[in-house]
Amino acid sequence: MHILVHPVITPLPKLLVGCVALLLGWGAVGVAGLLRPRSVRLAGRVLFPLGALIGFALAALAVTSLLGGGIERMVLPIGLPGLPAHLRLDPLSSVFLALLGATAGGISLFAGGYFRAGQGTAPGLLGLQYHLFLASMGWVLIAADAYSFLLAWEAMALTSYFLVVTEHRRAEIRRAGLIYLLMAHVGALAILLAFGVMHGSGPFTFHAMRAAHLSAGWAAAAFLLALAGFGAKAGLVPLHVWLPEAHPAAPSPVSALMSGVMLKTAVYGMLRVALDLLGPPVWWWGLVPLALGLFTILYGALFAAVQTDMKRLLAYSSVENIGVIFTGIGLTIVFAGSGMPAVAALALLATLYHCLNHAMMKSLLFLGTGAVLHATGERNLGRLGGLIHRMPWVAWLTLIGTLAIAGLPPLNGFVSEWLLLQSFLFGDQVPHTFVNLLIPMGMAVVVLGAALAGYVMVKFYGVIFLGRPREAALEHAHDCGWLERIGLAWLALGCLALGLLPVQVIGALGRVSAQLVGAVVPQASAHGWLLAPVPGRPVSYGPAVLLTATVAVVLLTVLVVRLFFPQRVRRVSAWDCGFGALTPRMQDTAEGFGQPIRHLFQPFFEMQRELPAPGDSAPRYRIAIRERIWTLAYEPLCAAIDGLANIAARVQQGRISVYLLYSFVTLLVLLAVALLS
């Protein structure tokens, strides 16, 4: 099982050059928008579709590079003098570039139809920010030294900040943007420190970091700093607080990009540092992301279940999925550090697969909410309903994403879930007592998270698209335009393809596991159409077979029933046990769906309730839910920083004579130090 792939270094980095050209192309498309910044036609009909084409080309190029399995390097003489930009394209970057290209392609097509002239940023400027955001994400993935990595990382944070505050005239959106910017910079600081620890005494290239020999303590410090930095960007609890604020504030295509793609660049960074730059990992490092990831799964799923704003619900669902991914990273490190490379490869595949899946399905869902938002002007689940009749395209395409993210076979969400659970089953073989007992229990959390995701998705889909419209205005909702339909359909197709072709996808991803943990897993059973990736165990899964068989049984049933029992179908008013006239307000609300969760997991939530008294003539029911983490951690922290700043402010008098005195005293002290030493 231990097949080591020796990196092939091609003399002329054709693919890498192509990749850089495409990223610059994105930049050029963005700049072109400035020619006529107010023109919606130019941005929507020309630039965004052009950006989508570049995305597809990038994906194709990345897949070619991945299948080739080679490594390409290049040094570009740009940047600070004496510090050229090192670039590198290897299997790990290729996977994430493919993810970026394919997802961004679909999102850009949708965005072409989505952005209209309005209150916020002008379309041309928006296009510039959007395409620079894409290009900087791509640059993060090919950067091979700390400078260009962090430069691209910051560019990514800034462009996405401006995109989040597109509707900057609203105060709550500016606040969300500020929280996002703060967290992004705290995270970037941790990453900067991690690179500082890792480079030892050599230059800041990744190549030198791989060669550097760190002591055990410093290596652990670098790992934990990187975990904090990338975890903050990815939305790992407790550093997730920006995510439920920023995602709903941004326009939907931007939310889709941030949730689907940007969070994955953090995952890329984590994998790059933990499994590549730091050398062979130590097994106990993995326990930290494993524990945090499992907690994040539960936390995200629970908060998603009690949300009443559809985009906030999806944001918390992203937190949950990031938990799944970090759980996978943790398992990979534990197994790789315990001398079980084949199982580590399995866990790594689950991680990468889930990244791809989440990019597709979460983007699809965010775009779906965007279409709903455009058609109805509502984000509040309490004012939606019955949209499957008015918006069939959006509803049916979103259904695919809904079923996929709920982790149901034969769609894609299930594949990664299954791979992760299969790698959990090896947890009892980890050669450390107690840990080998606890790891299998983590499986229960993963399953609880998946099952809760099903609950959340029934709520999400059922309240928005099914039932009766809760507001009269919804009767006039319109379906989305054709560009938007193509974008949605592309992402839905991605969900289907990733779900039905796991053998092929895992075959391609095997290049990465060979690169990072030095092992690949077997992909298919003897027949070739069943996925059988578990090393040494006779387990298989065949989604295509399942789908074919289900469709066959369903068609046969329809045929038999229609043939032998052709009783007519009559449309009548709903029965509802004969309780009389139905009003849309009798349907279960989003709050109603949250009730069992609030009841069962009370300690997680900080609730404020207003309940009507029995005799109220105008009864009012209101419930507000907050995360305890704000009152327990973030608010005291902010108060402490504020206090410190106030103390520091005393030094700042605003009079020039005092400042001159400071300089004078400093000079004296320095002179004293120089004389004494």
Place this chain on the structure above:
Amino acid sequence: MNAVAWLTQGLEAVVALAAAPALLGWVNQCRAWLQNRRAPSLWQPYGTLRKLLHKEVLIAENASPLFRLAPYVTFGAMVLAAGIIPSMGTRLPLVASADAIALVGLFAAARMFMALAAMDVGTAFGTLGARREMMVGFLAEPALLMVILVASLTSSSTALPAITEALVSGHLGLSPSLAFSAVAFILVLLAENARIPVDNPATHLELTMIHEATLLEYSGRHLALMEWAAQLKLFNYVCIGFALFLPWGVAVGRIGPVGLLVAAPALALKLTAAGAGLALIETLSAKMRVMRIPEFLATAFLFAVLGLLVHVLLGA
């Protein structure tokens, strides 16, 4: 040989399809006897299905195509599951396409479609039922997965046929860890199939319904398919239980239609015993309040964890 294998596969599914209503009829009969009532005929469920299939279908005006699709998808998933579970033979063609985890996923897919369909018309009871059904689902699934985990530890595989074959070829008699997880599995089975004490399949009180509330708007052939799917689900769960804990009588290795004939009596015997046991449990317990269900399923989870601990600590 391949054609024979697929034929056998089809036959196994048809047997499940045909036997599922009888299992429910038998449970109802036993329950009636235990409760000193005059028992309905064993064939009563078949009569009900026939009656429903011949009735006109009434659909709410605002029902979407999803509402009409759901019965077929639910039914199809259950028939497929019946083909995947090694109830009579372990080497059938479909068996390899899903392991126990994928099977749980398949059940979850059926449940999700049912819940979405229940919300489609937009009635108060439908949405209430959908919410409760999904709640029972998310509580039961972790417990069920822990049961599967314990069972898979002995055979190093989550594939049901591998577990079955390991048990058949191993020593007879339950190991302590399997005994604990068997108890957990029975609790999950009761919850997942809407049996007392979690849900009352015979209730007419809408406010206490879980599963039935999701079917309130269905009629005619759609209702027949939904009922049949529920009966198949019970049959499937009992057969999963056999595969995990009582695999004796299952044909190991390649079999043809004749092999099924040999394995069928053993299955019938086990089903009879299981049905009687189920009726006994249902008679001895009372339905609990909805908010007590989490405690019930947490108990199931803890039993499964005990099984895991016993296995890892004692190695049995």
